Amino acid sequence: MIHLQAVHKRFQRPDGGWFTAVEDTSLSIGAGEIFGLIGFSGAGKSTLLRLINLLERPDAGAVIVDGRDLTSLSARELRRARQNIGMVFQQFNLLTNRTVADNVAFPLEVAGWSRADIAARVDECLDVVSLGDRARHYPAQLSGGQKQRVGIARALASRPRVILADEPTSALDPRTTQSILECLKNINERFGVTVVVVTHEMGVIRSICHRAALLDHGRIAEVMDVVDGSVDARTDLALSLLEAA
Amino acid sequence: MDALAVHDALQNLLTLTPEIWQAVKETGLMLGIGLFAAIAIGGPLGIVLYLSQPGQLFAHRLLNGVLGWLVNLVRSFPFIILMVSLVPLTRILVGSTIGPVAAAVPLSFAAIPYFARLVEQTLREIPRGVIEAAESMGASPMQIICKVLLNEGRSGLISSLTILTISFLSYSAVAGVVGGGGIGDLAIRYGYYRYETEVMVAMVLLLVLIVQIIQIVGNRLAARLDKR
Incomplete structure (x- = not known):
C-alpha cells in the first residue's frame, strides 16, 4: 500500500546549516497493516510520516501510495490523492x-x-x-x-485507504490513550484501512501494531514484528525502549 | 453658566439640528466608503501578506517584501499630508476635492494598508497545524482561505474591523475640516470659529456615544462568533 523508496529529507537550520531528518530510507507497508514508527525525539519519525502524504516533499526518492508516485503528481492530482489519506494529529487540529x-x-x-x-x-x-x-x-x-x-x-x-496518525495519544492520559488506540484498531479491522502511527511509546506499538520500524538519526535501525503484544526486537536501542515501557 | 445661558445653548443646538443630522450623514458616508475600500482591497491584501510570509502556503520573499514596504510607505504618511498629496488623484477620481465623497478617497487610501496589517496579524494567530490539517485533506488554496483562515479568524477580524472603524471615525473628522464636512467639521466651524462652545461639546459627546456603540456592537459580535 505504501512504498517509500530511498527518501531523503533535510531541513535548513536557523544558523544556515543543514539537518538531515530522514536519510536514504526505504520502507514498505502492506494493505490493512497497522504499522508503527517509533524512536526518540528528532529521530525523524514524524518527518517520515509526513513524507507519506507529502506534507513534506522529499529531496530525493519516491513516495508510492496505493500504486501512485505522489512526487510526480501535479498540485491538483496531489490534492485528490490526499483525499485517500486521512491524518490524525497530536494536537487534534480541529x-x-x-x-x-x-x-x-x-x-x-x-x-x-x-x-x-x-x-x-x-x-x-x-x-x-x-x-x-x-x-x-x-x-x-x-x-x-x-x-x-x-x-x-x-x-x-x-x-481513505490509509490513515496517518502523528503521536495521536501523546497529549492524552493513559486511560484515554487506550480508548483511542482501540478506536484506531477497530477502524483498521472493520474497514481494512492501513494505519501508520508515530509514537515514542513502546506501549502503543505493543497494543495495536502488527509491525513497527525503529528510527534512529534519520535511518531505520530495525523493523520489528509484533506478535500477541510482544515485540520481537534485536537492537540494543529497541531493547532499551522495551525495558523503559 | 447660569440657567439662562444653558437655555440659550440648548436653543442654539436645537436650531442646528438639521445641520447636525447632515453632518452625521456625511460622516457616515465617509466612513462607509473608507471601510468598504478597506474590506474589499485591504482584506485581500492582508491575506496575500499573510500567505506570502516565509513558511506559509505561498511563501514568496520578494512579493512579501514589496507589499510590506508599500503598506509601510502609505502608513508612514501623517494623514493630513496623505490627504494633501492625494488632492490631484481625488480630483481625477471624484471630479472635486470637497465634499464627503472626495474626502473618502484619502480615507480609503489610509484605511486599506491599515486593515491589511490588521488582517495579516489576525490570521497569524491561527495555529499552523489547523491549516496543515486542511492541506492534508486535499483542500485547495481557495478552500483554505475561505473555510479555514477566514472562518477560524472571524472573531479577530471583527475586532480588527472595530478598531479600524473607530480610528477612521477620528480620521474622518480631520478629512472633514479640509472640505469633507461631517461631525468634526461642524464642531470646528461652530464650536471653534464661532465660539459656540456648546456645539463643540455636543459634537464631542456625539462622537463619544458613536465610539461606545461601535465598540459594544463589535465586542458582542466578536464574542458570539468566537467558539474557541
Whole structure:
C-alpha cells in the first residue's frame, strides 16, 4: 500500500546549516497493516510520516501510495490523492469555529460531496467513534479524548485507504490513550484501512501494531514484528525502549 | 453658566439640528466608503501578506517584501499630508476635492494598508497545524482561505474591523475640516470659529456615544462568533 523508496529529507537550520531528518530510507507497508514508527525525539519519525502524504516533499526518492508516485503528481492530482489519506494529529487540529459534525464534514466538502451525502456520512463516522450525541457541540466543549475521536472521525470521513496518525495519544492520559488506540484498531479491522502511527511509546506499538520500524538519526535501525503484544526486537536501542515501557 | 445661558445653548443646538443630522450623514458616508475600500482591497491584501510570509502556503520573499514596504510607505504618511498629496488623484477620481465623497478617497487610501496589517496579524494567530490539517485533506488554496483562515479568524477580524472603524471615525473628522464636512467639521466651524462652545461639546459627546456603540456592537459580535 505504501512504498517509500530511498527518501531523503533535510531541513535548513536557523544558523544556515543543514539537518538531515530522514536519510536514504526505504520502507514498505502492506494493505490493512497497522504499522508503527517509533524512536526518540528528532529521530525523524514524524518527518517520515509526513513524507507519506507529502506534507513534506522529499529531496530525493519516491513516495508510492496505493500504486501512485505522489512526487510526480501535479498540485491538483496531489490534492485528490490526499483525499485517500486521512491524518490524525497530536494536537487534534480541529477547526474551533466549526461544530463536531461540521469538522467531520470538512474533508467531504473539500472533496465536493453533496449535502445529503455529507450529512449521512458524518452520522456514520460519528457513530464509529461513539460521538453521535456530540454532533452539535464545538471542540472547546469536548475533552481531549473526545477531540481526538473527532479527529479520527474526520480522518475516516472520505473513506481513505490509509490513515496517518502523528503521536495521536501523546497529549492524552493513559486511560484515554487506550480508548483511542482501540478506536484506531477497530477502524483498521472493520474497514481494512492501513494505519501508520508515530509514537515514542513502546506501549502503543505493543497494543495495536502488527509491525513497527525503529528510527534512529534519520535511518531505520530495525523493523520489528509484533506478535500477541510482544515485540520481537534485536537492537540494543529497541531493547532499551522495551525495558523503559 | 447660569440657567439662562444653558437655555440659550440648548436653543442654539436645537436650531442646528438639521445641520447636525447632515453632518452625521456625511460622516457616515465617509466612513462607509473608507471601510468598504478597506474590506474589499485591504482584506485581500492582508491575506496575500499573510500567505506570502516565509513558511506559509505561498511563501514568496520578494512579493512579501514589496507589499510590506508599500503598506509601510502609505502608513508612514501623517494623514493630513496623505490627504494633501492625494488632492490631484481625488480630483481625477471624484471630479472635486470637497465634499464627503472626495474626502473618502484619502480615507480609503489610509484605511486599506491599515486593515491589511490588521488582517495579516489576525490570521497569524491561527495555529499552523489547523491549516496543515486542511492541506492534508486535499483542500485547495481557495478552500483554505475561505473555510479555514477566514472562518477560524472571524472573531479577530471583527475586532480588527472595530478598531479600524473607530480610528477612521477620528480620521474622518480631520478629512472633514479640509472640505469633507461631517461631525468634526461642524464642531470646528461652530464650536471653534464661532465660539459656540456648546456645539463643540455636543459634537464631542456625539462622537463619544458613536465610539461606545461601535465598540459594544463589535465586542458582542466578536464574542458570539468566537467558539474557541
